[in-house]
Amino acid sequence: xxxxxxxxxxxxxGISDPAGATIERALPALGYDGVSGVSVGKTVRFTMEAADExxxxxxxxxxCASFLTxxxxxxxxxxxxxxxx
Amino acid sequence: xxxxxxxxxxxxxGISDPAGATIERALPALGYDGVSGVSVGKTVRFTMEAADExxxxxxxxxxCASFLTxxxxxxxxxxxxxxxx
Numbered sequence: 001x002x003x004x005x006x007x008x009x010x011x012x013x014g015i016s017d018p019a020g021a022t023i024e025r026a027l028p029a030l031g032y033d034g035v036s037g038v039s040v041g042k043t044v045r046f047t048m049e050a051a052d053e054x055x056x057x058x059x060x061x062x063x064c065a066s067f068l069t070x071x072x073x074x075x076x077x078x079x080x081x082x083x084x085x
Numbered sequence: 086x087x088x089x090x091x092x093x094x095x096x097x098x099g100i101s102d103p104a105g106a107t108i109e110r111a112l113p114a115l116g117y118d119g120v121s122g123v124s125v126g127k128t129v130r131f132t133m134e135a136a137d138e139x140x141x142x143x144x145x146x147x148x149c150a151s152f153l154t155x156x157x158x159x160x161x162x163x164x165x166x167x168x169x170x
Contacts, residue, residue: 008128023129023153032148034134041128043093044108049119063117068108 002083003048003056007064007076010041015073044068047083056080087168088133088141092149092161095126100158129153132168141165 011017017039024038044064050056057080069076096102102124109123129149135141142165154161 010128010130020129020131024131027148027152030152032144035148036132038129038131041130043095043126043128044105044123045095045126046105046109046123047121059117063112063120067112067115 001050001052001056003050003053003060003080004083005046005048005056005060006079007044007060007068008041008079009043009069009074009076011039012073012075048080053080053082086135086137086141088135088138088145088165089168090131090133090141090145091164092129092145092153093126093164094128094154094159094161096124097158097160133165138165138167 019040020038023040024035027033027035027038048056048060050059057078060078060080064076064078065071104125105123108125109120112118112120112123133141133145135144142163145163145165149161149163150156
């Protein structure tokens with residue numbers, strides 16, 4: 001069975017986010033006031049073969065902790081759902 | 086009023102995704118078979134001051150199209166919800 005996996009990766013609280021800080025600093029000059037707390041993250045989407053949803057979630061979590069994120073500075077949220085069709 | 090905004094940016098279909106392709110090529114050698122269709126995107130989260138949710142959504146959409154994404158190669162999905170508290 002195929003599952004669609006979404007891995008949403010964010011920097012942990014307290015880890016400096018230079019991309020977010022740069023956006024936040026630039027916005028007032030570009031005409032966007034009232035924007036704060038900008039943070040930039042990444043997403044990885046893929047399709048995974050697995051026997052059932054639990055196996056897909058376990059393998060995706062593993063994969064994510066081993067290769068897709070740096071657990072020292074990043075938090076990841078893994079969402080698994082059966083692929084359409 | 087404050088609103089939490091999440092901008093989820095993905096490459097448009099047909100645009101080459103070298104980061105995703107590299108991950109996909111590497112995974113079998115790392116012990117993860119059955120993974121396909123890997124794509125890498127980015128997220129921008131921020132807090133925005135606005136009178137109501139419609140204004141927040143309009144300004145966030147504008148901001149997103151003008152500065153946070155490249156509409157030629159990227160699609161963005163903007164989610165706005167009232168900030169907690």
